[in-house]
Amino acid sequence: MSEGDPEYSAAAAGWVAHLRSGGTTPWPEWPRDPGRPVVPGTASGDDLPGAAQLELLRRLNALGPQPARAGHVLRRSATGRGAVDLRLPWPPARPAADRELLRVAAGVLADLVAVLPDPAPPVRRWRPPPLRRRGPAWVLEGPPCSVAGMREGLAAAGRPTSSGRRWPWSHRRDPDLVVIAVAPLEEGLHEAWTRRAEKGPVGTWLRFLASCVERDRLPPGLEVGALARRWADRVGPEAVHVVARSAAAGAFEQLLGVRVPGARLAPVVPLGPAHTELLRRVSNVMPFVVPADELPRRRGAFVAHLREDAAEWDPTLGPRRLALPDEVEPWLEGAGRRLREELDAVGCRVHGDVGALLLDRTGAAAPEAPAGADRELRVRHDRIVAAAVRMIHRVGRVVDRVGVGRQG
Amino acid sequence: MRKVLLHVGAPKTGTSFVQDLLFQNRERLAAEGVLYPAERFDAHFLAALDLMQLPWGGLEQQAVGAWDRLAEQVRAWPGTVIISHEILATASKDNARRAVESFGPDAEVHVIASVRDLVRQIPAEWQENVKHRRTLRYQQFLRQIMDPTATGTIPTWFWGVQDIPAILDRWGGDLPPQQVHVVTVPRPGAPPTLLWERFASVFGLDPAAYDTESVQRANPSLGVAETAMVRRLNQRVNGRLANEHYREFVRELLAHRTLSRRPGKVPLRLPDEVRSWAVDLSESWIRDLAAREYDVVGSLDDLRPEPEHLPFSDPDRPPHRLVADSALHSLEALLIRTAELRTETDELHRRIRELEVERDIARSEIGWSLKARRRVIAKADERGWSRAVLRGYRAVKRVVRR
Known part of the structure; x- marks a missing residue:
C-alpha cells in the first residue's frame, strides 16, 4: 500500500x-x-x-x-x-503535527491582516472644555494594564480629565500629585511581555525573561522605585503616592475625593499566552506581506481583534498566564527587595502593603493565575492552533464582509 | 532566448565556493552575456528568504521585497541569468511555481541540484548544527533524522534540504527532464577542479577561464573531538553570548580558522547500522533519479558511498585527551585574539583622549557664548510663560531643520 x-x-x-x-x-x-x-x-x-x-x-x-x-x-x-x-x-x-498547522495558519492570518480594515474609531461626543480645573493636576503611572484599568474606572466615575494624558500638554506647572500603581512583579512581567508583542517582534516568554535576568532590569512600567525617585526629585516626595491595587479605592477617595468601587479599578485583561504567541508568529510573517510603513497600523488592527477574541475566554486556549520558571524566582525576589528599598529611600507615601505585593508569588492578587499542576512555562501548540483557527474565522468574516479579495 | 539557471542546493555540496566564484567574476560573466545579479554576496540568500517567507533571526527585515527585485533584474536581462542558493532546496511546490513564473513567460528555466552522497552529508549536517549553537548529541541527531514520524525543526530541515528526489519533485515537477540538471560532487581524491568543471558545463562557461585559486573553498570540516568540544562549549555559552559574538569568536575564529586546521583530526563518520541504512536509501535515490531521465553531470555512482575501512569514533564519547587538546588549542587562539583586541581598544582610548582635548580647546574658544545661552535657557525653563515661548521656539527650529 x-x-x-x-x-x-x-x-x-x-x-x-x-x-x-x-x-x-x-x-x-x-x-x-x-x-x-x-x-x-x-x-x-x-x-x-x-x-x-x-x-x-x-x-x-x-x-x-x-x-x-x-x-x-x-x-x-x-x-x-x-x-x-x-x-x-x-x-x-x-x-x-500542530506546529505544521501553525506555520500555515500564520501565513493565512498575515495575508488576512494585510487587507483587514482599520477598526472604527471610538465615537466621541464633543464636549466644551471645562472652564475651571476641578481638583488637583495629577499623573498616573505604572504597569500599562493596571493604569488602563484605573483610568477606565475613574473616567466612569466622572474624573476623566484628571488623567496622565493631560500632563505632557500642560506647561503651566508640575502636577500636584503623582500616583504610581503597583502590580505583583510576576503578573507585571507577563503583562509587559504581551504588551511588547502588541508593539512589535518579541521573543518567547522564556526568552523574554532570560533577557530581563541577563540585563538585570525590569521592564520600564515595573521599575516603580526609579519612577518614584524621578517624580520625587521633580515634585517632592510628599506629592508622590505609591498605590497597591488592594488599597486603590481608598487612596483615590482620599487623594482625589472620588469614590470608585475597587472592582472597577481592576486592571484591563491583557492578551492570554495563546493569543500572544499567535501574534508573535503572525508578526514574523507580516513584514513579507505588509508594506513597512503600514506595519504598525495593520498590527494594531489585528491586536484589536485579538482582544475581542481574548475577551470571550475559552478553556481550550489554556491558562491566562504562563508560569515563572524556578530559576528566575531568586532574581525576581531580589528585584522586589531592591524596589522596596528604593521606595523606602525615596520616602514617598505608600498606600497598602506594596512590599508584600511586589514579592507576591501566591497568585492571590490574580485569581486566574496558574497554580499547581496547571502551571505552564510555554504555550502548547494545540492551544495556539485553537487561537489561530478562531482568529482566521473572526478576521476572515470581517474581510469577507468588506469584500476584499486579495487573499483568496 | 532568455535562460534562467536556478541552482537550488543542496547545502554542503560546494555551493559557497560556486557562489563566491560567480560573485567575484560578475563583470567577466556579464561580458559573456551571463548575469549573476548580486550587489552583495548574500543577495540570493535574502531573495530566497523573501520567496519562502522564512524568518531568519531578524535578517528577513532586509529580505522583504528581495525576490521581486531579483526577478525584475532577471526579466530585464536578454541573455542567461544564474541564481544560486542552497536554502532554495526547502521551497514548497507553490514557492517554486511562483519563482519560475516571476521570471516571465518567455524565460527557459533550468533547475540545477548539486548532490553528494548521504554518508558524507549526514555528519556534515550535524556538524553544521553544532556550529550554529545546537547542543544535541550525534546519536540524538541520527535518531531524529532516521525517524520518519519526527516533526521537529532539525529532522524536517534536514530532509527539506537533503531529500534530493523530493526537492527535484518540487522544483522540477513542471519542467521537461532535460531542463533539470543533477551535478554530482566527485568522490574524495578527485582533482580539486573537477566540481567546478561540472558546474561550468551546466552554466555554459569555459572552466579554465575562471581563476578558482583565489576563491575560498568550502569550510573544512571539524574532527570528532573538535566537534564534541564545540558542542560542550555551546552548552556553556548559549543564552550568554550574543549571536554576532558567537559568529565571530566560535564559528569563525575557533571552528573555521583554528579547529578545522588541526593536524591529525579524526573525521566524523556514521556508525555501521546508520551507514547501512544510508547506503540503502542512497541506492533507492539512484534508481529513482536514473528513471527520471534528468541531465546528470558527473555520475549517479558518485552518490554511492565509498567503502569504509576505519572504525567509527563516537563524538558523544570522545577521547578526553583529544577534547582537552582542542580546548587548549581554542584557548590559545582566543588569548591571541583577546590581546589583539586589547591593543585595538587601547589605541581607540588614546584616540578618544586626543579628541577630548581637541573638543575642550574648541569649547574654551566658544565657551562664553555657550554658557550664556545655557543660562538663558535654564532661566526660561523656570517660568510658565517663558517655558511656553521656549517650546514654541524649539518647535519652529525643528520644522526649519526638517
Missing part, C-alpha cells in the same frame, strides 16, 4: 472535495472505499494540497464554513522552518 495507490488517490481526492464543501470528517475516519470514484475537477496524486493545509481547513470548517477561505488556505505555503509540502499519511492517520 503506497501513496501511488489508486485507492489512496481516490480517498484523498474525495476528502479534499469534502473539505472544500465545508466538511469536517477527520482524515483517519474518512471511509476507505475502493469503489469510490475520483471526483472530477479535484486534485489527485502530486497535485493534492499539503496535509497541514487540509487539516487546518477541516478545523476551520468545524467553526462554520467560510467558502472564500478554502482556496486561500489550501494554496497557502507554510511559513518558517518545518516540513515541506507534507503529504497525507497512508494508511490514514493524523495528517500533520
Whole structure:
C-alpha cells in the first residue's frame, strides 16, 4: 500500500472535495472505499494540497464554513522552518503535527491582516472644555494594564480629565500629585511581555525573561522605585503616592475625593499566552506581506481583534498566564527587595502593603493565575492552533464582509 | 532566448565556493552575456528568504521585497541569468511555481541540484548544527533524522534540504527532464577542479577561464573531538553570548580558522547500522533519479558511498585527551585574539583622549557664548510663560531643520 495507490488517490481526492464543501470528517475516519470514484475537477496524486493545509481547513470548517477561505488556505505555503509540502499519511492517520498547522495558519492570518480594515474609531461626543480645573493636576503611572484599568474606572466615575494624558500638554506647572500603581512583579512581567508583542517582534516568554535576568532590569512600567525617585526629585516626595491595587479605592477617595468601587479599578485583561504567541508568529510573517510603513497600523488592527477574541475566554486556549520558571524566582525576589528599598529611600507615601505585593508569588492578587499542576512555562501548540483557527474565522468574516479579495 | 539557471542546493555540496566564484567574476560573466545579479554576496540568500517567507533571526527585515527585485533584474536581462542558493532546496511546490513564473513567460528555466552522497552529508549536517549553537548529541541527531514520524525543526530541515528526489519533485515537477540538471560532487581524491568543471558545463562557461585559486573553498570540516568540544562549549555559552559574538569568536575564529586546521583530526563518520541504512536509501535515490531521465553531470555512482575501512569514533564519547587538546588549542587562539583586541581598544582610548582635548580647546574658544545661552535657557525653563515661548521656539527650529 503506497501513496501511488489508486485507492489512496481516490480517498484523498474525495476528502479534499469534502473539505472544500465545508466538511469536517477527520482524515483517519474518512471511509476507505475502493469503489469510490475520483471526483472530477479535484486534485489527485502530486497535485493534492499539503496535509497541514487540509487539516487546518477541516478545523476551520468545524467553526462554520467560510467558502472564500478554502482556496486561500489550501494554496497557502507554510511559513518558517518545518516540513515541506507534507503529504497525507497512508494508511490514514493524523495528517500533520500542530506546529505544521501553525506555520500555515500564520501565513493565512498575515495575508488576512494585510487587507483587514482599520477598526472604527471610538465615537466621541464633543464636549466644551471645562472652564475651571476641578481638583488637583495629577499623573498616573505604572504597569500599562493596571493604569488602563484605573483610568477606565475613574473616567466612569466622572474624573476623566484628571488623567496622565493631560500632563505632557500642560506647561503651566508640575502636577500636584503623582500616583504610581503597583502590580505583583510576576503578573507585571507577563503583562509587559504581551504588551511588547502588541508593539512589535518579541521573543518567547522564556526568552523574554532570560533577557530581563541577563540585563538585570525590569521592564520600564515595573521599575516603580526609579519612577518614584524621578517624580520625587521633580515634585517632592510628599506629592508622590505609591498605590497597591488592594488599597486603590481608598487612596483615590482620599487623594482625589472620588469614590470608585475597587472592582472597577481592576486592571484591563491583557492578551492570554495563546493569543500572544499567535501574534508573535503572525508578526514574523507580516513584514513579507505588509508594506513597512503600514506595519504598525495593520498590527494594531489585528491586536484589536485579538482582544475581542481574548475577551470571550475559552478553556481550550489554556491558562491566562504562563508560569515563572524556578530559576528566575531568586532574581525576581531580589528585584522586589531592591524596589522596596528604593521606595523606602525615596520616602514617598505608600498606600497598602506594596512590599508584600511586589514579592507576591501566591497568585492571590490574580485569581486566574496558574497554580499547581496547571502551571505552564510555554504555550502548547494545540492551544495556539485553537487561537489561530478562531482568529482566521473572526478576521476572515470581517474581510469577507468588506469584500476584499486579495487573499483568496 | 532568455535562460534562467536556478541552482537550488543542496547545502554542503560546494555551493559557497560556486557562489563566491560567480560573485567575484560578475563583470567577466556579464561580458559573456551571463548575469549573476548580486550587489552583495548574500543577495540570493535574502531573495530566497523573501520567496519562502522564512524568518531568519531578524535578517528577513532586509529580505522583504528581495525576490521581486531579483526577478525584475532577471526579466530585464536578454541573455542567461544564474541564481544560486542552497536554502532554495526547502521551497514548497507553490514557492517554486511562483519563482519560475516571476521570471516571465518567455524565460527557459533550468533547475540545477548539486548532490553528494548521504554518508558524507549526514555528519556534515550535524556538524553544521553544532556550529550554529545546537547542543544535541550525534546519536540524538541520527535518531531524529532516521525517524520518519519526527516533526521537529532539525529532522524536517534536514530532509527539506537533503531529500534530493523530493526537492527535484518540487522544483522540477513542471519542467521537461532535460531542463533539470543533477551535478554530482566527485568522490574524495578527485582533482580539486573537477566540481567546478561540472558546474561550468551546466552554466555554459569555459572552466579554465575562471581563476578558482583565489576563491575560498568550502569550510573544512571539524574532527570528532573538535566537534564534541564545540558542542560542550555551546552548552556553556548559549543564552550568554550574543549571536554576532558567537559568529565571530566560535564559528569563525575557533571552528573555521583554528579547529578545522588541526593536524591529525579524526573525521566524523556514521556508525555501521546508520551507514547501512544510508547506503540503502542512497541506492533507492539512484534508481529513482536514473528513471527520471534528468541531465546528470558527473555520475549517479558518485552518490554511492565509498567503502569504509576505519572504525567509527563516537563524538558523544570522545577521547578526553583529544577534547582537552582542542580546548587548549581554542584557548590559545582566543588569548591571541583577546590581546589583539586589547591593543585595538587601547589605541581607540588614546584616540578618544586626543579628541577630548581637541573638543575642550574648541569649547574654551566658544565657551562664553555657550554658557550664556545655557543660562538663558535654564532661566526660561523656570517660568510658565517663558517655558511656553521656549517650546514654541524649539518647535519652529525643528520644522526649519526638517
